[in-house]
Amino acid sequence: MGSADGVSEELDLVAERGRCERWFVRQGLPHLIHDYSASTDVLTRAAPFLALVVFLEFFLVFGDRWRSWAQAGVFVLGLAVAAAVVALVNRLRGRRLWQLPDRVGLWEILAYLGLPAVFAGLGATGSVAEDAGFFVVVNAVVLGVAYLVTSWGLVPMVRWSLGQLGRQIGRMTTLLAKSLPILLVFSAFIFLNSEMWQVAHDFTLPYFGMVAALLVAVGTLFVTISVRRLAVDLARFSSWSDVRSRCAGTPVGPLVPGDSAAPPDSPRLSRGARFNVSLLLFVAQSIQIMLVALIVTAFYVLFGIFTVREATLLDWTTLSQLTWAESWAVRIPLWGEDLLFTRPLVLVSAFIGLFSGLQFAVSVVLDAGYRSEFAEEMTEELREALAVRAVYHRVLVDTA
Secondary structure (H helix, E strand, O other), X not given: OHHHHHHHHHHHHHHXXXXXXXXXXXXXXXXXXXXXXXXXXXXXXXXHHHHHHHHHHHHHHOOOOOXXXXXXXXXXXXXXXXXXXXXXXXXXXXOOOOOOOOOOOHHHXXXXXXXXXXXXXXXXXXXXXXXXXXXXXXXXXXXXXXXXXXXXXXXHHHHHHHHHHHHHHHOHXXXXXXXXHHHHXXXXXXXXXXXXXXXXXXXXXXXXXXXXXXXXXXXXXXXXXXXXHHOOOOOOXXXXXXXXXXXXXXXXXXXXXXXXXXXXXXXXXXXXXXXXXXXXHHHHHHHHHHHHHHHHHHHHHHHHHHHOOHHXXXXXXXXXXXXXXXXXXXXXXXXXXXXXXXXXXXXXXXXXXXXXXXXXXXXXXXXXXXXHHHOHHHHHHHHHHHHHHHHHHXXXXXXX
């Protein structure tokens, strides 16, 4: 009886651990999983997508090389080859014939790369080697992208980021009250400067894109510095009471040890886990900066439509006339006047918006008040995930 109870308890722990690890993945923090492995944790989650890629490429057997019943025969042959390869790999691994892999290794990768090459060869009208080799390269690239996306949980991270975006929009009043007055003081002088409009008029779109990329790169550097500061000591907890308050509503909520238990002593975050945490913070903080830049840009587009008249614009930009082909000019009649939407207005506003986003990024790094106000919510969510990790290691990993 005791043995049966022990087995049942062990199965319960395995199930709880699985639920907790799936929760980490949904939070965009898969690297918090203990012994996170490419073969058992990453590629197994990517396997359904990779199987779909192979299934779609299976129809490569339908080419101009075969006709009528011969084409049907090639289709059946391709299907038989695919089934035989899947069954053989599963047999070599000791799995059921049609089971999805619980571990992805060399055999599975060779099957993924080789099957489409076989399909392409069966349907090839030119060089079989060239067609097959092309799809081996394409599928290797797809495999690499799928690995990166799955390994770092980019899909759930984007979903989490969109949720952050909704919450950040709800807090825009505070954000604007705190940041916009300072931003508008310096940006108003730039907007009403004729040299800025002449520069915008002379910009080609590729050149403006290069300048924008430079500003984004500088802002990214400041955000990275800020993220490294925010990530310090987030994984440390002094007592289980602190952990318990953060774990309510999570898979480990009922599993938090009592206050009399030994204090939390989770292992230090691995390099991959630290990068995963920093990446999540980076995404959240980038959302805030992007919102500031977009709001400032939209404000100046609207402000310019109402304040910059045609004569002023022609004088500032040395244009002889305003046309759609040369300056994207759109006239909006209002109360007997023509309001103007133009290409220089868009570029000047976007340039000011990018600089405002950069200034906000610098403020978040250098101003402790900004950091505590605008980073508090995202760090609290991350602190919750790391509290779950503390319970996960103490109860589910160390016990096992």
